[in-house]
Amino acid sequence: MNVDFWKNKRVFLTGHTGFKGSWMSLWLQQMGAEVTGYSLAPNTEPALFEVAGIGNGMESVIADIRDLDAMVAAVREARPEIVIHMAAQPLVRESYAEPVTTYATNVMGTVHLLEAVRQTAGVKAVVVVTSDKCYENEEWHWAYREESRLGGADPYSNSKACSELVTASYRTSFFHPEKFADHGVAVASARAGNVIGGGDWAKDRLVPDAIAALEAGCPLALRNPHATRPWQHVLEPLNGYLVLAEALFTDGPKHADAWNFGPYEFSDRTVGWIVDRLCELWGFAVAKEKQGGPQLHEAGYLKVDSSRARALLGWAPKLDLDTTLQWIVDWSKARADGSDMRETTVAQIREFMALPAYQPRSATSS
Numbered sequence: 001m002n003v004d005f006w007k008n009k010r011v012f013l014t015g016h017t018g019f020k021g022s023w024m025s026l027w028l029q030q031m032g033a034e035v036t037g038y039s040l041a042p043n044t045e046p047a048l049f050e051v052a053g054i055g056n057g058m059e060s061v062i063a064d065i066r067d068l069d070a071m072v073a074a075v076r077e078a079r080p081e082i083v084i085h086m087a088a089q090p091l092v093r094e095s096y097a098e099p100v101t102t103y104a105t106n107v108m109g110t111v112h113l114l115e116a117v118r119q120t121a122g123v124k125a126v127v128v129v130t131s132d133k134c135y136e137n138e139e140w141h142w143a144y145r146e147e148s149r150l151g152g153a154d155p156y157s158n159s160k161a162c163s164e165l166v167t168a169s170y171r172t173s174f175f176h177p178e179k180f181a182d183h184g185v186a187v188a189s190a191r192a193g194n195v196i197g198g199g200d201w202a203k204d205r206l207v208p209d210a211i212a213a214l215e216a217g218c219p220l221a222l223r224n225p226h227a228t229r230p231w232q233h234v235l236e237p238l239n240g241y242l243v244l245a246e247a248l249f250t251d252g253p254k255h256a257d258a259w260n261f262g263p264y265e266f267s268d269r270t271v272g273w274i275v276d277r278l279c280e281l282w283g284f285a286v287a288k289e290k291q292g293g294p295q296l297h298e299a300g301y302l303k304v305d306s307s308r309a310r311a312l313l314g315w316a317p318k319l320d321l322d323t324t325l326q327w328i329v330d331w332s333k334a335r336a337d338g339s340d341m342r343e344t345t346v347a348q349i350r351e352f353m354a355l356p357a358y359q360p361r362s363a364t365s366s
Contacts, residue, residue, distance in 0.1 A: 007032035012080035015087030048199030065109035095156035106159035125248035132193035143305035177253030197234035198331025225272035316357035
């Protein structure tokens with residue numbers, strides 16, 4: 001990624017008040033971009049957006065992506081060159097409780113964003129962020145590639161597959177790569193999942209729950225301690241979205257497609273392993289309990305193949321899993337100590353930017 005590329009670029013970012021969106025907003029600010037965010041107010045207490053003063057360096061529009069007129073007006077007002085769509089209902093378990101809201105947000109929200117782009121002159125690059133869960137999960141042990149079948153059993157995963165279809169339809173119907181000279185807009189989608197990092201307070205997520213238990217010194221209830229996931233720091237996929245957006249802006253339709261951004265396979269660890277390692281790094285162990293009550297269906301092992309992004313975009317992970325967890329502990333302890341969390345978050349972004357891609361070790365040596 002060329003840091004200088006982003007200086008003075010007008011960027012419209014949806015979902016800027018969320019966990020990932022807050023990290024992205026601050027990163028763009030640090031590179032000198034002129035950022036307009038569009039999102040509902042933060043839905044957690046505390047929230048990274050407020051804790052790190054994210055809104056201080058950007059234009060923040062508090063509005064609903066389900067409101068087409070408001071979306072169109074905001075995009076036109078911002079006159080963006082680059083659009084990154086991250087607003088979503090991001091939780092699988094919440095999608096069972098609120099399926100209509102999930103589909104309205106994740107599907108029609110994408111429609112509204114792309115319709116706003118269609119009605120706004122000057123946009124050159126659009127990245128629609130979906131999820132690795134957009135794939136039809138066959139419960140196999142090899143990674144899904146961009147051409148794998150879309151699907152999803154739960155409302156969240158299925159809504160993200162629908163968002164991918166919406167993006168592909170708009171690209172074909174209104175932003176076709178072969179007609180780029182006529183419209184000048186390059187549209188791509190980005191798929192990533194199991195993102196962790198400092199400043200996440202979403203409910204029913206492993207790392208936020210584990211950090212809360214460590215801070216309070218209370219037991220941690222786990223739904224499935226043996227479930228295996230491919231974990232990655234929040235800055236890894238965000239780096240991918242930025243690299244992709246820059247490529248779309250620079251090379252036009254050459255990269256107008258779907259892209260995976262996931263960790264190396266050696267970052268696959270069980271839920272129980274993650275909790276144990278966080279305890280070691282924190283210096284305090286919490287008791288682990290099996291969560292009682294009925295269990296909603298959640299997809300088992302699911303991993304994406306990011307070799308295409310590594311080969312064609314030059315993107316690659318920078319943090320191994322142990323460093324990722326150490327950064328989360330460091331960030332959380334800094335907040336507990338009363339540190340300036342905007343500066344703490346910026347410091348991790350700057351450190352990440354200075355790092356080269358890492359060479360993964362074998363699973364047996366980690």
